[in-house]
Amino acid sequence: MHSAVDALLAQGKTRPRADAQRNVERLITAARQALDEQGLAVTTRDIAQRAGVGLGTLYRRVPSVDALLAAILTDTIDEMTESARRALEASDAWRGFVEFAEVYVRLRTSSCGLHDALSGAGAHLDLKPRINQLQRAVRQLVQRAQDKHVIRDDLDWRDIPFVLATAIPADHTIGLEPKTDQGRRNLRIILDGLRPPAGPSDS
Structure with a gap:
């Protein structure tokens, strides 16, 4: 517990x-x-x-x-926040961000309740203070990654949670079923898109 x-x-x-x-x-x-x-x-x-x-x-x-539900969700949100804080301390800013992104997607994918809570439902459970802490940790994590030039600087930190959430696969799309590792595959595509372009940006 x-x-x-x-x-x-x-x-x-x-x-x-x-x-x-x-x-x-x-x-x-x-x-x-x-x-x-x-x-x-x-x-x-x-x-x-x-x-x-x-x-x-x-x-x-x-x-x-x-x-009881609020306590369970609080613990899970705190786990997500702690993951972001650990990532802030990583010597490699990109590796730290990737590790947080993997935790973020895994936890949201594994729990419909957490997905509901982070999507705005459950206001009666008074989770806002914990979600605010998570927001602050994510903002700091993204800002550090941008300062280290490992995440594109044209992105607002608020974009990142929305983009990461799209890694969660739908049950079906255009008649296709997701692969067993579809969430991880989606996340890899997303992470590639967050990186700055290779090489100098001006000529």
């Missing part, structure tokens, strides 16, 4: 017994899976059914399903 989920569970007045702790772990796993598969449309009943517990058990362990 990560910090936001731990903090949520710590709000309980008593430490759960071993069997109750197993229920908690099942609920968290079920909530993550449901969020990844269904996005923010997931319901309390679906989480409880996946975990194999009753609704009463769920509400004894967490204040609300929204609080």
